[in-house]
Amino acid sequence: MSHQQQAGQPPFGQAPPQGGYYSQQPPPGQYQQPPPGQYQPPPPGQYQQPQPGQFQQPPPGQYQQPPPGQYQQPPPGPYQHQPPGQYGQPPAGQYQTPPPGQFQSPPPGQYQQPPPGQYPPQQWQPQQGYPGQQPQGQQPGQYYAPPGQPPHGQQPQYGYPQQYAPAVPAPASLGYDPAQKQFYKPVDTKPDVETLRNAMKGFGCDKNALIRVFTSSKYASPWAMEQLVADFNSRLMRNLIEDIKKETSGGLEDILLALIRGPLQNDVRAIAKAIDGAGTDKVALADVLLGRSNADIRAIAAEYRRVRGKDLLADIRGDISDEKMVRMYSMVLTANRQEPSAPVNPADIEAKVTELQRATEGIVGANEIAVAEILIQSNGAQLAAMAQRYQSKFHRSLEDVIEDEFRGSMEDAFLHMLGTGSDLAKADAAWLHASLVRRTGPKDKHFIYRLTTLYWDRGRMDAAKAAYERVYGKKLARVVKDALDGSYEDISMALIGEWKK
Template structure:
């Protein structure tokens, strides 16, 4: 803090008012000629203590040798002084591009800070200063707005899908399940099983919310001191059993069970792996990895590493890092163009595709950004990005990249294809088809769009209802139609 300015045109101010320039005051001794400065200013006794400042010392007096850790002006490279106003003649406007010099901190301080940054990454939501009076809005531009990047920092996170976050229970009103629990028990009690009654109860509209169905399962288990899942396993068989278990487990546990089955056998089920992990929100990915560790007792990424090749492991390691741009992240034209250029250099512009660069762009972009990248690539290079992927990649990596690209370009048509492929293949892949039907069952809007797209783009040019009735039969057919909301 600089001392108060007590000099007015070379005179101390008199008690009665400001002096006139050039008029000496009584008792004042002018400075010696040629000195160019007045005697050092000394504040009244106790002034520093009243202001909460350290004892005042003469600014112009020698301070003695610097103490350890005290700042010492250091010269910049080239002779320019780091102290204010210390540039050599002719270099007053030359500002060096070097960081301002500083004294070294105590040993180990930077090492500890680096370790903390590695353990706790920076907050993705930059600090925004609050308004002093919350009732009076701050004027525009008074406080800095959150910094927005294409990775999604500074934007609201995408909420978890229904059934993936226990906090969602706070918004769910419990319902009366006693009659339905009795009906389920009666359907499985005694000789035989009334499968039609099970289908009627489990697919009732009141259980469209996964938390409502979870309540029914818990109420059944507590009321009859039984395990509903074991009862289903003992009373049903085949594809009907698979579909009922997939339904009553709920979306999160079922995803984990699909992963466990896909990784716990000779040959990985890549289709099931892609269905569960690709094109998912960060919140869903974190929930899946945590539930997998709870059920299996192992890290999901470790199990994936033991089952896939190195290139595909890099892709899933980036997916499981949960750093995908949030759905509300904006589209930045400059960055979209940069990613398009990088994709071209990593594929067509080099000998052998740069897998890491391509995977990084695909896994870090949300659906809107990836769709914008695909459209920009077509405009800039007059080739579809899908054709480039098919040309530069093979096998599981090609399938995974095309899976993400198709879902971003037209999710409804992509869902329709994923329903048709296992249903119409030879032999029919019922387990994969069931997983996809149950997944769509929990998202009514997405299911309706997929059914409309199926009717438009199906190779059979038929509705999903017509295809199911043609290829399936019995209670399994009735359950699938009920899950697709195509009841008779």
């Protein structure tokens, strides 16, 4: 099946225009006030302030996402504190996301959601406290489901699309939209700035002090880490990144710099490293771009253009000679995936499963583009439903079919996308294992990227650790200790919540 151009999407081979498309939401600062009698902002101070370092989502309808290319990075310099009283918590009674592992099963006869502990691609959710979760009922670490998601404890709806309202676009992940900073309450960084300076001045470096500060629950939010870096630089008239580079090395340096950059800048750097120089690191490219939300893809493409001054798809095309692989990434970068709130439609699943079989086992010479289009455009729940239905209808796992019908980077990409939907925790465990337990030693850049990505999503990290022990019969912490050493081991253990020093 050929890839059809969607309404409002660019022609094949062209990246979305910097200014976005018609019907996208307005940029920050252009929101409309609600009609008389609708929800009005509360007076200053009416709602309680969140705990330091935590981040609250605004009430539904108060948050708008900027179209691609419309947001700008904050200028260098001290972190700007918001005026008091501007960090309100959503009113009581708004939707809450169910805790990890408590997704409800659909009615009998319908397709199943991913197994307990599985999660769709990371959404804009405040990070849980780290190390150690906050007790239930406390304000820190709470987060609220985006509009269109079921309230906590209620079952997601399934059925034909005409029975339900259009899926609400999921917001960008935490750290991917500067508009999120208006809801972040600055923390007291003064003692930690002094600790960092003392750890790196004079002879030697107190690496344990660096690890304690950088992996503190206070700085689990990317916006809190950004504040720490800005405050260090402005108060001491120094450059924290340069100090880290001078005082550390190896895996410790790489992880500290990744935490300083934050998830969005880390994605851009990983892509740049993957396509710069001789050859293409297609594993790294897949890690960053496949299975991501539409909002995150738009943020990554816009930030890549801002930082590098180049179009991401054009750079991918210039580095990858396989035209089918380029076409796959052009589909990814259109950011036209089904939103997480889109329902699982049994008739649609049946049609796509039939098409997948015809494009793989049903013909001589598999149709890569037809398979890519289905996998790219489906959300996690739909991918899980397809995998289940393929197994019941054709008595073969879809994963086995992909392994038999494809080879090389295309096979890896399809398995990556399928893994993000059918069993994300198991896929995360496998990706950690593949980069950590190797005959030639750990593949550090892949392991560090995957580990820091999980660190910024505490629920996903916990699910991956549980899946690792279930699949490989060992705790992830034990394998990390066996594979790594020194400060590299220490900071890796701290990221997974197992550092004892």
